[in-house]
Amino acid sequence: MLACVGVGLPAYSPADAPASESAGAQSDAIATPSDAIATPSGKDEAALRARLDNAWSAFEAGDLEAARDRVDGVASGAFSAIPELADECAALGAMIALRMGDAQTAFNALADRPESSRVTRRFRELEAEALATLGRTDAATALLEALVGERASAGAALRLATLRFEIGEHRAALRALEIALEIAPGDYYAEVLRARCRLELGETAAAIRELRALLARADTPEAHYLLGRALEQEQDLAGARRELVRVLDAEPDYLEAVFALARVARASGEIDDARRLFERYRVLQRADWERLRRGTALEQECARRPRDVTIWLEAARFRLETGDPDAAIAAAWHALALDPRADPARLVLARALRAQGRFAEAALHLQKLLRADPTHADADRELRELIERHAKG
DSSP, X not given: OOOOOOOOOOOOOGGGSOTTOXXXXXXXXXXXXXXXXXXXXXXXXXXXXXXXXXXXXXXHTTOHHHHHHHHHHXXXXXXXXXXXXXXXXXXXXXXXXXXXXXXXXXXXXXXXXXXXHHTSHHHHHHHHHHHHHTTOHHHHHHHHHHHHHTTOOHHHHHHHHHHHHHXXXXXXXXXXXXXXXXXXXXXXXXXXXXXXXXXXXXXXXXXXXXXXXXXXXXXXXXXXXXXXXXXXXXXOHHHHHHHHHHHHHHOTTOHHHHHHHHHHHHHTTOHHHHHHHHHHHHHHHHHHHHHHHHHHHHHHHHXXXXXXXXXXXXXXXXXXHTTOHHHHHHHHHHHHHHOTTOHHXXXXXXXXXXXXXXXXXXXXXXXXXXXXXXXXXXXXXXXXHHHHHHHHO
């Protein structure tokens, strides 16, 4: 997700949101006379600006529903009268939709604005993200190439690098990553992808040096796995084994690490260990294939029954259970778009946000569940756990 555009914002608390969370309820916050739409006065424009600032505040607090309702209310009074506010409404609406996993709505919000608005850097970054998410890689890449050429943002460079890497253009991906790291030194995701590019290009010495520097700051299984692979390529089998064992100590089902450690054992002449690890890999791989099969079937069912809350909820639960919180969040939002009172979907959403480390947003949705039903035992318990863990931290 692209970073939120910085604007001056008043303080916001989820408690400020009306209990109904509906667009109609939000529109009562600041009255806007109907004749102001045709010829807005300074006072009317200030009212719209205040409402838009409230929408930004809700967005930054993670209350996407309140942000969406508020920006819709502003847009109805701004599109025909105040183009700059209409542009900001479109941009914020697109960002909300992208965070909810609805790239098509994001793209539509941007496409509705005139060409003079869409050529701005902010619009191009958002449009590229929507296109990439929709699978329109060529169009997304063209926009991102121009943005990266302008040194527009680290996010654009990283997104371009990801797209290039996915289609096997590792040298082009590496060039984009160097720009991303020039703009944002130390970005973890850029450094990890750079290491993957180095390994694909056979630049193992550089990969080892950069990964060791990264591990000094971010001791993660992924970084240890990549270092293990690099050491294996350099024929440092003992070093590779050490790194891969660390990965599996932290994540026993790390599929790629099991396979890499099996290779290292075989190359070291440890045939029994290699045989055991390859068998373990085959078991994990079969489970992975089954997850893929089930996930594909659920995607097809969601496409066949797009207005069925139950199938989106099933998809959200499955994605969360199989370690894909991004997809779980998108599916849960689809369910909530169909039925905002679908409490089971909101609970899955809260859990997926928590799995991503977005604790404040997770707490917000647990609080919404408790406002709707103060006896909701799961929401109460999980909110208490969040509060206790943050208090200890």
